[in-house]
Amino acid sequence: MAIKPASGPTPLGASTSATSPSPSTHTLSFPAQTFAKLAPIPFLHAHLTSSTGARRPSGRTPSESRPPNIHTGSLTHTSGSAVVRIGDTAVVCGIRGEILLTKDVADWKHPEISSIPQEENDGTRRKRRKTEADEIARLNLLVPNVELSTGCSPAHLPGSPPSDLAQTLSHRVLTLLHTSQLLEAAELRIWHHPSSSSSSSILKPQITEPLSTSSNPNNPTITTVEGFEGGGTGDTDGALVAKPQIKAYWTLHITLLFLSLDGNPFDAAWCALLAALLDVRLPRAWWDADLENVLCSPLVSESTRFSLNGLPVPLTVGVFSREDEQGIGGETEKKRAKWCLVDMDGFEEGCVRETVCLVVKGEGDSAEIVRIEKGGGGLFGRGEMRELVGAAGRRWREWKALLDGIRGDGSGDTDMG
Amino acid sequence: MASSTLSPLSRADGSAQYSFNGYSVLCAVNGPMEAQRRDELPEEAVVDVAIIPATGIAGVTSKHLESIVQKALRQIVLVAAHARSLIQITLQIIATPESDHQPARLHQSFSSIAVLPALLQASILALLSTSIPLCMFTNLTSVAVGANGDVALDPSVEEVDAATSLHVIGFSSQGDLLIAESEGSFNIATWEQVSDIAGTVCWGDLTRDNGLQVSKFWKHELNCESTLRTKISQWYSKSTG
Numbered sequence: 001m002a003i004k005p006a007s008g009p010t011p012l013g014a015s016t017s018a019t020s021p022s023p024s025t026h027t028l029s030f031p032a033q034t035f036a037k038l039a040p041i042p043f044l045h046a047h048l049t050s051s052t053g054a055r056r057p058s059g060r061t062p063s064e065s066r067p068p069n070i071h072t073g074s075l076t077h078t079s080g081s082a083v084v085r086i087g088d089t090a091v092v093c094g095i096r097g098e099i100l101l102t103k104d105v106a107d108w109k110h111p112e113i114s115s116i117p118q119e120e121n122d123g124t125r126r127k128r129r130k131t132e133a134d135e136i137a138r139l140n141l142l143v144p145n146v147e148l149s150t151g152c153s154p155a156h157l158p159g160s161p162p163s164d165l166a167q168t169l170s171h172r173v174l175t176l177l178h179t180s181q182l183l184e185a186a187e188l189r190i191w192h193h194p195s196s197s198s199s200s201s202i203l204k205p206q207i208t209e210p211l212s213t214s215s216n217p218n219n220p221t222i223t224t225v226e227g228f229e230g231g232g233t234g235d236t237d238g239a240l241v242a243k244p245q246i247k248a249y250w251t252l253h254i255t256l257l258f259l260s261l262d263g264n265p266f267d268a269a270w271c272a273l274l275a276a277l278l279d280v281r282l283p284r285a286w287w288d289a290d291l292e293n294v295l296c297s298p299l300v301s302e303s304t305r306f307s308l309n310g311l312p313v314p315l316t317v318g319v320f321s322r323e324d325e326q327g328i329g330g331e332t333e334k335k336r337a338k339w340c341l342v343d344m345d346g347f348e349e350g351c352v353r354e355t356v357c358l359v360v361k362g363e364g365d366s367a368e369i370v371r372i373e374k375g376g377g378g379l380f381g382r383g384e385m386r387e388l389v390g391a392a393g394r395r396w397r398e399w400k401a402l403l404d405g406i407r408g409d410g411s412g413d414t415d416m417g
Numbered sequence: 418m419a420s421s422t423l424s425p426l427s428r429a430d431g432s433a434q435y436s437f438n439g440y441s442v443l444c445a446v447n448g449p450m451e452a453q454r455r456d457e458l459p460e461e462a463v464v465d466v467a468i469i470p471a472t473g474i475a476g477v478t479s480k481h482l483e484s485i486v487q488k489a490l491r492q493i494v495l496v497a498a499h500a501r502s503l504i505q506i507t508l509q510i511i512a513t514p515e516s517d518h519q520p521a522r523l524h525q526s527f528s529s530i531a532v533l534p535a536l537l538q539a540s541i542l543a544l545l546s547t548s549i550p551l552c553m554f555t556n557l558t559s560v561a562v563g564a565n566g567d568v569a570l571d572p573s574v575e576e577v578d579a580a581t582s583l584h585v586i587g588f589s590s591q592g593d594l595l596i597a598e599s600e601g602s603f604n605i606a607t608w609e610q611v612s613d614i615a616g617t618v619c620w621g622d623l624t625r626d627n628g629l630q631v632s633k634f635w636k637h638e639l640n641c642e643s644t645l646r647t648k649i650s651q652w653y654s655k656s657t658g
Binding site: 123126164167168170171172174175179180353356365366367368369370371372373374375376377378379380381382385386389 | 477478480481483484485488489491492564581584589591593594595596597598599600601602603604605606608609612613616
C-alpha cells in the first residue's frame with residue numbers, strides 16, 4: 001500500500017502533500033484545503049510531481065476518469081428521461097415529444113421522399129442522412145436547453161439569467177445533435193394515409209365497406225393500401241387522394257438540468273441526453289382527417305423507440321502546465337512539462353486553460369470521430385491527438401456498456417402503462 | 418483572395434477589417450482600460466470579446482464563437498503586461514457567403530465554425546493596430562473533406578455542403594497547434610492529413626516536409642503578414658520621405 005499522503009480529500013498537512021514548496025512548510029503547516037484555495041496551481045502541480053507517482057488531488061491518476069452512473073425513466077411525465085452522475089457532477093435530462101403541425105410551419109414544403117432501397121450503399125445512405133439532418137435542423141425539431149442556474153455550484157446562483165457557460169453548452173449540444181446525425185427525420189414524421197380516413201369512405205362506400213369490416217384495427221396501414229388500390233383502379237376520383245402526406249412532426253424538447261456541477265459539464269450533459277434518447281418512447285401517432293388533428297395511440301405496445309445512428313461519446317481532457325505564464329518575445333521553452341487530465345473536476349478546471357474535447361463513435365485507430373474541439377493553448381499538439389483517440393475509445397466502451405443496459409433490462413412494456 | 422484594411426474606424430483605439438473567402442469581419446479594439454472591479458484579474462488583463470452576427474441579434478452561436486476566440490486571444494495577447502485592465506474586442510460580421518442567396522442555411526449541416534479564421538485574423542490585425550503587445554501570431558485555415566477523400570481548402574458554400582467533415586485549424590507562429598475545431602465524420606488519419614495541410618498553408622513548410630505542393634494550396638495570397646509588411650513600408654516611407 002504505497003498510498004502517498006497526497007491522495008484522498010482528507011485534510012493533510014501541506015508539508016506532507018507537497019514535495020517542493022519552501023522548506024519552511026515543515027514548521028508552518030496548514031490544511032491541504034487551505035493550500036488548495038490559496039495556491040491552486042502549485043497545489044495541483046505538487047500532486048502531479050509527487051515522488052510516488054502522479055496523482056491528482058482526488059486520488060485519481062491523470063488518465064483515470066470518474067466512473068459514470070446512469071438511471072433512466074425516473075420522470076414519469078416525460079417521453080424519456082435519465083439521470084447521469086459522474087463523480088459530483090449530476091445531470092437530469094428530460095425529453096418531451098410535442099407535435100408540430102406542418103400547417104403551422106411557415107412556407108413548409110413537402111420533402112421529396114424516395115423509398116429506402118433494400119441494400120443501401122454508403123453513398124446514398126450518407127446523402128439521405130444528410131438531407132434528413134437538414135430537415136431536422138431546418139424545422140428545429142430538436143430543442144435542447146441547458147439549465148445551470150439551479151444552484152448546482154457556487155458559480156451558478158439560482159435565479160440568474162443563463163450564463164455564458166450554459167449558452168455555450170446548449171449550442172454545443174445542439175450542433176452535435178445535428179452534425180452527428182444522431183436521429184433520422186423519418187422517425188419524427190407523422191403521416192396521413194388519405195384513403196384510410198372516413199372521408200374517403202363516404203366517397204367510396206362500396207369499396208371501403210367490406211375492407212373496414214374485415215380490417216384489423218391495430219393494423220390500419222394495410223387497409224389503407226388496399227383501399228387506395230381499389231379506388232385508384234375503379235374510379236378516377238380516387239387519384240385525388242393518392243399520396244400519403246406528412247401532416248406533422250414530433251418536436252423533441254430536451255431539458256438538461258444540472259443538479260450539481262463539479263467539472264466536465266459537456267460530457268455529463270451529452271451522455272444524459274443519449275441515455276434519455278434511448279429511454280424515449282413515442283406513441284404511435286396519425287392524422288385524423290375529421291378532427292383535422294393528430295391522434296396518438298394509448299397502447300404502449302404500439303409505441304416506438306428511436307434507433308440512434310451510433311453512440312457518439314465525448315471525452316474532455318484538460319492540459320495542465322505549471323509554467324502557464326507566457327514567455328516574453330516568444331521565448332517559450334519547448335520542453336514545458338505538461339499533464340493531460342482526463343475528466344477534470346471543478347477544482348482542476350480552475351487551474352487549466354487548455355482543453356480538448358473529442359467525440360468518437362467507436363474505438364481503435366479507425367474509429368469514427370464526430371467532433372474535435374481544442375482551444376486555449378498550444379501545448380497539446382498534433383501527435384497527442386492519436387493517443388487521445390485511444391483514450392476516447394476506452395471511454396466509449398465504458399459508456400456503451402452502460403447505455404446498452406438501458407434497453408437491455410428496461411424492455412418491459414409495463415413501465416409506461 | 419483576402420483583403421484587409423488597418424484602422425478603418427477613427428474612434429476606436431484600434432481597428433481592422435478582414436475579408437476572405439466570402440466572409441468579412443470588422444473588428445474594433447479598445448484598451449487597455451480600467452476593468453470593472455468585479456471583473457478584473459489581479460495578474461493579467463481581461464480579454465473581453467463580443468461578436469455581432471451579420472443578421473439578427475447575438476445568440477448562443479455568437480456566445481460559442483466568443484468563447485473560442487476569447488480562449489485563443491488570451492494566449493496571443495501578452496495579458497501579463499496589463500494586469501488588472503480590460504481589453505475589449507468587438508467583432509462585427511459584415512458579410513457571410515450565405516447571406517447572398519440562402520439566408521436560412523446558417524444552422525444546417527455544420528455549425529458556424531467556418532467564420533472563425535476571419536474572426537481571429539481580424540482581431541489580431543486590430544490588436545496590432547491598437548499597439549497592444551502580442552506574444553505570438555496565428556494563422557488559421559478551414560479545410561473541407563469530401564466523401565471520397567478530396568480536400569478543399571478554404572471551401573465555398575457548395576463544397577461545405579458536399580463535405581463529410583469540416584475542419585478549422587490554426588497554428589501559432591511558434592508552430593503550436595492553437596485551435597482545432599472539426600465537425601462531421603472522419604477518422605484520425607484524415608485529421609492528421611488535414612492538420613499537415615493546414616500547417617503547410619498557415620506557415621509555409623514550418624511543420625515538416627511532407628511532399629505537399631505548397632503553391633497548390635497557397636491561396637492566402639494576402640495574409641496578415643503581407644498586410645503588415647505593406648503598411649509598415651508605407652509608414653516608413655511617409656516618415657522618411
